[in-house]
Amino acid sequence: MSDAPDASGLAPSLDDLAALAEAAFAALPDDFRKMTGDVIFRVDDFAAKEVLDELGIEDAFELTGLYQGVDIGRRTLFDPSPQPSMIFLYRRPILDEWVDRGDVTLAELVSHVLVHEIGHHFGLSDDDIDAIEGD
Template sequence: MSETIGRAPSLDDFARLAQAAFASLPEAFRRMTGEVIFRVQDFADPDVLAELGIEDPFELTGLYQGVDLTQRSVFDPTPQASLVFLYRRPILDEWAENGEVTLEELISHVLVHEIGHHFGLSDDQIDAIEAAADG
């Protein structure tokens, strides 16, 4: 009997997984997040990678773009939209290399990490929170 291997998840599949990951977060967390637009792309745009000093597009799994909540002001009534990007190919690559987590768990991890930036947290602060949660 032959085993059937499915196709890699498409961009639309990833978007559905990200929506499900966001929906599974605690309601208070989702409410605090406010209006954030989620985008799924295969890779970050070359301009973004250059701006971040990243040569290998597989090194960036997600990105937050926007004014984080700590920097917003009532004097700026129309801030730019807050965007969370998930990059499908690097996430798939990390998932294949890791082997310890499900794709859904990894997508959720990247999503929550980027929302952390939306809340104004640095990478070090997010890492410390994750370590405390795992600990």
């Protein structure tokens, strides 16, 4: 899968982005992947309206990814069985950011969003993740 639209001129599909996300996850160090545990990865065109409303986001293009679940640092043995942790990647906002930026490949951007959301799975805040990326 290349980073450009295919010969038909179509933008990368949901399956194309899922393949990029799978490749990005596979490229992470083994220990990092093992620590991630059982997280479900999903690619949708946009976040659901309810999700956007809950986050106070009016423009669906502003959300490229989302971690949904109880982060590892806050889980206990006494918690009821939670819903599985999920990481959502949103295709249309990712594609828009990729085109707007023009300075990264689509694979690099998908990897960045995926790792950012895995950071939330580990209990890191946006500020924590930005600080780590800055180092």
